[in-house]
């Protein structure tokens with residue numbers, strides 16, 4: 365018998381090759397969960413899996429693009445084969461896109477919406493049968509402070525606003541199946557998404573300097589919030605957005 369907030373739970377994390385997704389996977393394992401990890405970055409997702417197994421945890425990795433038409437079904441078949449049920453689904457994978465409204469081509473818009481909004485819906489839909497087998501299913505969607513609307517990222521902000529509304533709808537529809545759904549809204553977090561984009565990095569440094577907690581967040585600080593929402597400690601919490609952003613957005 366394992367110990368920890370997620371003892372003996374089966375947790376699926378998308379976008380687990382690096383950044384926030386990797387931190388969530390490592391933290392969930394440290395809290396006793398068995399992990400199913402996926403990402404289009406095969407090497408990265410295998411490294412996360414190896415790190416978990418090296419520390420004595422249990423992890424299985426499947427590489428693939430979430431937006432591929434057959435992928436959600438394939439993922440659910442593999443989770444069923446490995447673990448027979450799913451307790452926690454973390455829809456974390458996402459991409460940024462910056463530019464003026466005019467610079468958002470139809471292709472750029474569609475790509476961001478496909479990865480950040482449509483894929484989480486289709487994966488959630490594909491996982492319902494497995495989540496229903498859990499006594500206490502939980503979905504945690506990674507949204508963003510961008511739900512408030514920022515300049516130069518209309519597709520990204522729309523996708524994050526969409527996933528937040530989707531989370532609230534899922535909470536209403538799935539409660540009768542003992543499945544909770546919540547969102548975590550990170551502020552600026554020091555991951556490749558921010559640090560490898562010079563404009564976003566500069567914006568992040570400027571913005572976070574003016575926050576009550578005067579720094580960017582660490583991926584592990586997002587992971588802690590996800591773990592709590594996913595755990596039975598949050599058994600009466602559903603349909604909520606938890607902002608983990610250094611005091612940036614106050615709702």
Ligand SMILES: NC(=O)c1ccc[n+]([C@@H]2O[C@H](COP(=O)([O-])OP(=O)(O)OC[C@H]3O[C@@H](n4cnc5c(N)ncnc54)[C@H](O)[C@@H]3O)[C@@H](O)[C@H]2O)c1
Pocket residue numbers: 378379380381382383384385402403404405408428429430431456457458459460479506507508509549550551552553554555556557558
């Ligand atoms: N870093 C931040 O400041 C920040 C702030 C708010 C919200 N977020 C959100 O947190 C989540 C994780 O962000 P991060 O900072 O760790 O980003 P990241 O770019 O470091 O990692 C994202 C991961 O998702 C994977 N991914 C992207 N598209 C995919 C696809 N089509 N199929 C499979 N895998 C795919 C990437 O390979 C990568 O491993 C995202 O949803 C992001 O929008 C991040």
